Amino acid sequence: MRSLVPLPVVVPLLGAALTLILANWPRAQRTVSVVALTANLLVAVLLLVEAYRYDPVVVQVGGWPAPVGIVLVADQLAALMLVVSSAVTLCVLLYSIGQGRGETSESAPVSIYHPTYLVLAAGITNAFLAGDLFNLFVGFEMLLAASFVLITLGGTEARIRTGSTYVVVSILSSLIFLAAVGLVYAATGTLNMAQLAARLDALPDGVRLGLQLMLLLAFGIKAAVFPLSAWLPDSYPTAPAPVTAVFAGLLTKVGVYAIIRTETLLFPGGDVSGLLMVVAGLTMVIGVLGAVAQSDLKRLFSFTLVSHIGYMIFGVALSTAAALSGAIFYVVHHITVQTTLFLVAGLVEERAGSTDLRRLGGLARITPLLAVLFFVPAMNLAGIPPFSGFLGKLGLLQAGVAVGGPLPWVLVAAGTLTSLLTLYAASRVWAIAFWRAPQLATAEPMVRLPHLMVGATVALVALGLVLTLAAGPLFRVTADAAADLRQRTPYVEAVLPGGAR
Amino acid sequence: MRTGGAGPTLVLVLAVGVLTGTGVTLLLERSLTRILLGVILLGNGVNLLILLGGRPGDAPVVGTGAPGDFSDPLPQAMILTAIVITFGLTAFLAAVAYRSWYLSGDDEVQDDLEDRQIVRLAERNEIASRDLGGEGPGDDPEQVDPGPARRRLRRPGGAQ
Numbered sequence: 061m062r063s064l065v066p067l068p069v070v071v072p073l074l075g076a077a078l079t080l081i082l083a084n085w086p087r088a089q090r091t092v093s094v095v096a097l098t099a100n101l102l103v104a105v106l107l108l109v110e111a112y113r114y115d116p117v118v119v120q121v122g123g124w125p126a127p128v129g130i131v132l133v134a135d136q137l138a139a140l141m142l143v144v145s146s147a148v149t150l151c152v153l154l155y156s157i158g159q160g161r162g163e164t165s166e167s168a169p170v171s172i173y174h175p176t177y178l179v180l181a182a183g184i185t186n187a188f189l190a191g192d193l194f195n196l197f198v199g200f201e202m203l204l205a206a207s208f209v210l211i212t213l214g215g216t217e218a219r220i221r222t223g224s225t226y227v228v229v230s231i232l233s234s235l236i237f238l239a240a241v242g243l244v245y246a247a248t249g250t251l252n253m254a255q256l257a258a259r260l261d262a263l264p265d266g267v268r269l270g271l272q273l274m275l276l277l278a279f280g281i282k283a284a285v286f287p288l289s290a291w292l293p294d295s296y297p298t299a300p301a302p303v304t305a306v307f308a309g310l311l312t313k314v315g316v317y318a319i320i321r322t323e324t325l326l327f328p329g330g331d332v333s334g335l336l337m338v339v340a341g342l343t344m345v346i347g348v349l350g351a352v353a354q355s356d357l358k359r360l361f362s363f364t365l366v367s368h369i370g371y372m373i374f375g376v377a378l379s380t381a382a383a384l385s386g387a388i389f390y391v392v393h394h395i396t397v398q399t400t401l402f403l404v405a406g407l408v409e410e411r412a413g414s415t416d417l418r419r420l421g422g423l424a425r426i427t428p429l430l431a432v433l434f435f436v437p438a439m440n441l442a443g444i445p446p447f448s449g450f451l452g453k454l455g456l457l458q459a460g461v462a463v464g465g466p467l468p469w470v471l472v473a474a475g476t477l478t479s480l481l482t483l484y485a486a487s488r489v490w491a492i493a494f495w496r497a498p499q500l501a502t503a504e505p506m507v508r509l510p511h512l513m514v515g516a517t518v519a520l521v522a523l524g525l526v527l528t529l530a531a532g533p534l535f536r537v538t539a540d541a542a543a544d545l546r547q548r549t550p551y552v553e554a555v556l557p558g559g560a561r
Numbered sequence: 562m563r564t565g566g567a568g569p570t571l572v573l574v575l576a577v578g579v580l581t582g583t584g585v586t587l588l589l590e591r592s593l594t595r596i597l598l599g600v601i602l603l604g605n606g607v608n609l610l611i612l613l614g615g616r617p618g619d620a621p622v623v624g625t626g627a628p629g630d631f632s633d634p635l636p637q638a639m640i641l642t643a644i645v646i647t648f649g650l651t652a653f654l655a656a657v658a659y660r661s662w663y664l665s666g667d668d669e670v671q672d673d674l675e676d677r678q679i680v681r682l683a684e685r686n687e688i689a690s691r692d693l694g695g696e697g698p699g700d701d702p703e704q705v706d707p708g709p710a711r712r713r714l715r716r717p718g719g720a721q
Contacts, residue, residue, distance in 0.1 A: 194639055201646045208653050217664045221671050224593055224657050228670070231600055231650050232588065238643055239607045245636060246614030294673040353679055 061110050065119040065132045067103045068142055069189065071096050072182035079174040086171065090157050093174045097150040097181060104142035111139040112537055116544075116554040118191070126556050127252045131191035135551055136541035137388060138188045141317055144392050145188070147523060148309050148399050149181045151516045155403055156302035158512025159410070172209065180206035180306070187314045191555055193241050193251045196318065200237065200282070204230050207311060210303045211295065218298045226295035229281065237278035244271055254555035257325050257548055272327045276319065276336075283315030285373060286343035289366045293350065296365075297358035301406025304358060308365050309399030313391055316372050320387065323376050324545040336377035337467050344370030344478040351485045357405045357415035360489065364441060364482055365398050371478075374471050375456050378463050384542035386455030389535060393440075393448040393527055400437040400520040407433070407517060408493070411507050412500045417489065422498025429514065431494050436521050438490065440528075442483035448527040453479055455535070573613055580606030593658035593668040600654060604647040608640045 075096030082088045110117050116135035120126060134142070156173070183203030190196040208230070212223035245251055247267055248259040260268060277288075284292040292312070296304050323336075347367025354360040372394070375387025407430055409415045412423060424431040440447035453475060460472040527534060544550045580602050587599025615633030619626050662668040 194642075198642065198646075201650075205646075205649060205653070208650075212657065212660075215660050215664075220657060220661050220664060222673070224654075224661060224670055227650075227654055227657060228588070228593075228596055228600070231654070232603075234646075234650075235600075235603050235607050239610055241639070242607065242611030242614050242636070245611070245639075294676065297675075353683075354675075355679075356675060359675060 061106070061117055062119045064103050064106060065117050065134050065189065066121065068100050068107075068146070068185035069132070069182050071099050071103075072178040072185070076175040076178035076182065079171075079178060083171040089171060089174045093153055093178060094150070094157075096178060097146060097153055100181065100185065101143070101146040101150055104139065104146045107134045108136070108139035108143050108537075110134075111136045112540065116551060118554045126191075127250060127255050130195055131252065131254075131555055132189040132195075133191040133253075133551065133555060134189060135554070136537060136544060137317070137320065140388065140392065140537060140541060141188045141313075142185060144395050145184050145310050145313075146181075148395055148520070149177075149184070149306060151520045151523075152302045152306045152309075152399065152403070153177065154519075155305070155406070155513050155516035156300075158510040158514075158516060159300075159302065159406070160510075173213070176206045176209045177306075179203075180210065184310055184314055188317060191253055193244060193253065193256070197234070197237055197241055200314070200318075201234060203311065203314065204234065207307060211299045211307070213300060213303065222295045222298045225291055229291040229295075233278050233281035236274065236281070240271060240274040240278055243274065247271065252555070253321070253325055254552040257552055260326055268327065269331060272322070272332060275322050275326075276332065279315045279318040279322070280339075281315075282312065283319060283369055283373075284312050284366050285339055285369060286346055286366070287339070289343065289347065289369075292366055293354075293359055293362040296362045297356065301402060301409060305399045305402035305406065308362065308402050309395045312365065312369060313395050316369060316376075316391055319373070320376055320384070320391075320545070323379065324384065325548055325551060328379070328546070328548065330377075330379045333377045333379060334467060336373055337471055340370045340373035340377055341471050341474040342370075343367065343373060344474050348478045348481040348485065352481060352488075355417045357408060357417065357420075357489065357493070358402065360417075360485060361398070361401050361405060364401075364485065367478055367482065368394055368398070368441070371453065371456055371475060374475065375459065377471075378459055378468065379546075380459055380463060381539065381542045381546055382462060383456065383459035384545055385535065385539040386452060386459050388538040388541055389448075389455060389531075390452040392534070392538075393452045393524075396520060396524045396527060397437045397440050397449060400517065400524060401434075401441065403513075403517045403520060404430070404434045404437065407509060407513060410513070411509055417492045420493040420499060421496040422494070424494040426498055426500070427509075430509075433514075433517055433521055434494065435490065437524055438486040439483075440524055442486050443479040444483070446528060448524060448531055451528070451531045451535075573609060577606050577609045577613065580609065591669045593654070593661055593670060596670070597651065597654050597658055601647075601651055604643075604651070608643055608647075611636045611640050611643065 075092050078092045079089045082092065107117055111134055116133055117139075118134075119132050121130040121132060124130070156177075180203050183199050183201070183206060186202060187196055187199030190199050208223070208227050211226055212219050241251065244256065247263055248256060250256060250259060260271070263271075281288045296307055299307070344367050347363050347370065351360050351363035351367060354363060368390075371390050372387045375383045375390065405415050408420070408423065411427055411430060412420055414420060440449045443449040443453045457472050457475055460468040460475070584599045584601075584603030584606055587595050587602065590596060590599070615636035618632035619630045621631040621634040658668045
């Protein structure tokens with residue numbers, strides 16, 4: 061079982077190399093990518109079963125023992141993230157194949173799409189599996205470098221304009237992260253997270269707080285938490301639809317994952333929970349107010365993306381077992397639903413020629429299937445019962461009420477308000493783009509949507525519904541993961557069987 | 562650069578401060594070329610900062626001396642990795658700056674168009690799309706989707 065752990069990183073990287081070699085054979089390229097990501101999904105499921113039933117699965121890369129060598133750790137949280145991210149990357153890959161990305165065209169030239177996409181997938185899985193801070197940094201850099209290429213794909217003027225913002229902000233956050241890594245090493249003499257868990261506790265409070273805030277700042281930029289979120293709605297919408305979808309679903313969540321990991325394993329005790337709660341509340345409300353003001357589908361969804369990051373930060377800030385469980389559930393739900401919505405926006409663009417609400421109308425009559433595909437995830441995002449969005453929000457709000465106190469109550473109110481405003485934004489899109497008199501931005505009356513694009517979107521909508529139906533077992537897994545995170549010992553003992561020094 | 566184990570040399574600390582300070586200042590500029598220079602300086606400052614985190618001493622090669630005198634090799638390994646990564650990202654940023662200059666004649670980072678539009682609307686106290694009442698695209702407030710009503714009328718005996 062151990063030998064499986066590095067596979068989610070190694071297989072996509074090998075796939076990237078192969079697809080680069082096969083640049084002139086698009087069909088072979090597509091096959092390699094699909095096989096690599098399917099293998100990832102299978103491995104991830106196996107790892108999750110193993111981590112849930114037994115202990116975290118740990119592999120010491122190259123046989124070097126833990127505090128010195130690089131470790132890859134698949135505990136329940138990491139394995140769960142792996143499963144969701146592999147499923148989502150696979151669906152988005154199929155969607156992009158259906159759309160014809162990767163083949164030479166004006167907006168997506170050259171055959172670098174597949175290799176870059178696979179490197180992105182490898183970076184994401186490496187960040188989830190990393191057992192030490194420097195490897196986490198490397199994972200971030202892998203996915204960032206790949207995302208730079210994907211966001212400026214084709215090098216058109218609009219993409220370069222928005223891409224340059226994204227590149228500069230990402231590099232800045234990486235440098236802050238790198239400086240924090242250097243300071244953590246200077247203070248403790250180790251970067252292995254299991255060993256850090258013991259050694260950081262012994263540091264003076266001021267040093268500890270400084271390190272914590274620096275890491276939070278770096279991850280906060282990546283996760284697009286409110287004062288650090290302005291880059292996201294400006295840079296995501298211009299990229300090709302599948303690229304935006306996978307970015308929206310996964311890249312910010314890698315930041316959230318890193319925040320969960322540092323706040324539970326490295327800096328438990330909730331020193332900054334007040335700050336995190338304020339930030340979470342502002343992220344929710346200001347993000348969704350931005351969404352209400354937008355008139356472009358992709359920008360609107362970018363703002364709801366920022367807004368709903370607040371829910372996860374709220375769960376982390378409360379740091380009770382129930383709240384962490386809710387936050388993990390919400391991450392899983394939000395990855396799926398946000399990716400689906402961006403894929404639907406891509407379908408709308410393909411069918412109607414634009415995602416600008418001022419130029420759209422009556423899509424419900426023109427393409428009823430598209431209307432259903434939009435309606436289900438949109439209501440899911442807004443938190444209408446019985447969808448998983450409702451269950452996740454309910455879990456978080458209940459955890460907030462259980463903690464009590466003025467700040468959690470304000471946050472519960474803000475969460476409810478955000479949910480309502482999300483519903484307002486979603487129903488506004490529904491009323492304008494789907495319900496009023498038909499209007500298309502394209503001159504062609506009948507565009508046939510490729511079956512593979514529709515199929516991939518249907519698969520993700522179905523995955524969202526499965527999350528709703530399987531919410532009971534899923535909550536059992538997240539509760540278990542949250543309990544392990546709070547105890548810290550399962551992780552530490554799995555990595556360092558002899559005990560941390 | 563051994564200082565008798567008394568701590569880091571002042572020169573290194575000053576270098577980190579100056580590099581980081583200049584880097585941040587340059588990052589605040591609008592021109593991508595200056596931002597690029599800022600990224601390079603900031604990256605070097607951070608790399609030196611990591612170097613400060615390890616113990617100074619002799620070259621850490623087994624067999625050349627007592628292990629107690631060795632400098633800490635781990636930060637140096639990390640810096641090597643970080644240098645490679647920063648180099649790659651810098652090259653990409655340079656390409657973006659060149660492409661931006663090629664396409665638009667300058668390499669300044671521009672404001673987001675859509676953002677400006679929304680600010681302008683907000684100043685005039687208008688909403689993003691004036692169709693909240695369900696009016697149709699032709700600016701006619703009464704023009705809701707006429708399709709269902711027409712179908713109802715066409716149905717035999719449907720219209721009373």
